[in-house]
Amino acid sequence: MDTLHLLAGGLANALTLEHLLYAAVGVLLGTAIGVLPGIGPAMAVALLLPVTYAFEPTGAFIMFAGIYFGAMFGGSTTSILLNTPGESASVMAAIEGNPMAKQGRGAQALATAAIGHFIGGMVGVLGLVLLAPLVASVAVDIGAPDYFAIMVLAFVAVTGVLGASRVRGFAALALGLTIGLVGLDPISGQPRLTFGVPQLADGIDVVIVAVGLFAVGEALWVAAHLRRAPQEVIPVGRPWLGREDLKRTWKPWLRGPFIGFTFGAIPAGGAEMSTFMAYVTERRLSRHPERFGKGAIEGVAGPESAASASSAGTLATMLTLGLPTTAIAAVMLAAFQQFGIQPGPLLFTREPELVWTLIASLFVGLVLLLVLNLPLAPAWAKLLRIPRPYLYAGILFFACVGAYAVSGQPVDLLVLLVIGAVGFLMRRYGLPVLPAIIGVILGGDAELQLRRALQIADGDVTTLVSTPLSITVYTIVVLLFLVPPVARLVRRRRADQEPERVDAGV
Amino acid sequence: MTITDDRPAGHGAGGPEPTPTGRRAWLRAHSELGVSALLAAVGVLVVVDTLAESGAGTGSDPIGPRPVALVLGAALLLLAVLLTIDILRGGHGEAEGGEDVDLDTPMDLRTVGMLAGVLVATAVLIPLAGWPIAGTVLFAGATYALGSRAFPRDLVIAGAVSLSTWVIFDALLGVDLPGGPLMGVFG
8 A cells, every 4th residue: 555655656756747858868768779789788777877977866767767678678679680689688589589570570570579578567567566665674674694695695696597607607706806895995994905006995986897897898899809791680660560469479478577577586587587488488388389480479579578577676676685686787786876875675765755756767668668669660770780880989988988977087997998808808708797797796795794794793603694584595505506517417317318309599 | 939748638538639739729729728817816916915905803893804805815716726627628618799799700809909099098188188089089099990991971970979978968967077178268
């Protein structure tokens, strides 16, 4: 009841002309940047951070929410029309959407994606409305040992579950944690890894790290391997859906969000896992599994609605626990911190207006996304033809604007370049970027919680496993370590028995 | 360079190397060992710096600033060893793909170097010439490095992007970007 009241207040706030404008600008900017090849949602949010410095927090976050949803949708437009997905979340869109486009059904694929994002987002944000206050009210009581345990879980989950190589995942995490260590220790005030350089005493700003790893690292990496032959873009008309298509898509649209929200909310889920699970589910439930891989519209509808719902799930965890489960959430968390706002259970009691306006504007943003993107799709498709030198020069340019705007020091551009070089090496040698950025953002916090817990317990280490929640969480951590090798063993044994069975091949 | 076959025994299991031209080729095929070296170097740096820079804990802060950093340093060293073992056993980090990435071509480090140079030049130019000029150099330099040779057009676009960004950020959004001597005339 109370929730409804707060949401209504938030909606009234979100529907002011100013906030509507922010939402519209966010959706348009997000979609445009998401469509641009080579720019994923995380880079989009990182690059647009400086734009929001001028706004008050509510306006800035309304814009971010629009950018987030817009960029997710924009990413799938690219995969459908280009068949080389930029971010892992739109791999599934490429698998079915691109064959559809090649068969001349690009308009239907885009419409399926757009409506899927709308439905998935709506159901997902509804889930956020219902669950987030509940989680927040429970989480208010959790103490420092629990927080530390949850952060350890986040580190292990994003590192150990995703990605092919765990050694490389943990190497990326360790590098991120090291970057986060630079600066004065927040409790004792003693310098660490500053090498006597005064600029390093405040630590390396998270915005510079995010922009460096995502934007500069990516631009340098693409520059080293730039595709010289232009890619074929499939032309597309105004998106629409026929009756037959609707009959095939409405169930996947409704199934996707439940998968998406769940996997978006837990660490190591994210949009990648969500879309994958939704795809597998649709293929298994389909009466015509042979259509999959050749342009099955169900394979676009399910994953796309799951993708948007997973964004809502990600936001739920980020807002209620202060825990980023994806790279975009990590960058958004950094943005919150820039404004001096700490997401977590207390956010709902301390900043109710901000939170509920943000949630309400998610609904508004989704409506805008659908209304704007269906007619604009042909225009977005034109963005795919942008000459690559301009595109990557532009990314570097705005990366520098962002890094410079943080504190107005030219030295920051050199820091940006060094971190960009690290991002380059990580892409070259298969170190995942997500653990690194999570390490930078959560590392300091995790240490703070650890030391706070030990302060309270007078240095007694057993305090770390003194609560039921922390014990549960550590059990999950141990399981995460044990399950993949065991599963691999089982799969190998099963593969021996039926060798013709091939996995989804992603 | 003398040709010596000093491959570790564990590697031979994967079959003979296609081009056994000695140490150099081996190193090229195993350039990922550089990542191990980087991890080890960072690990040593963290440990040494922690022991040198920060002090022990106090009564109110029992563990102090040191242990977490030391654990991290040790973890980096351990990961360096584990990664080395993985690489020597034939493990490979998979290079990241993308819309504009063509992994079949060899790495074009010249372009990357030029871009890095452009970034450094921008950092130097900002305090001297202001954002509009530094930004123009950055954008035009980057497009040139990336292979565009449309001479007047690139420069015009670069100037337009840079100037409009400066106006939008400095004047409209209130994000402070230095205008430099040139903009002082107008402003």
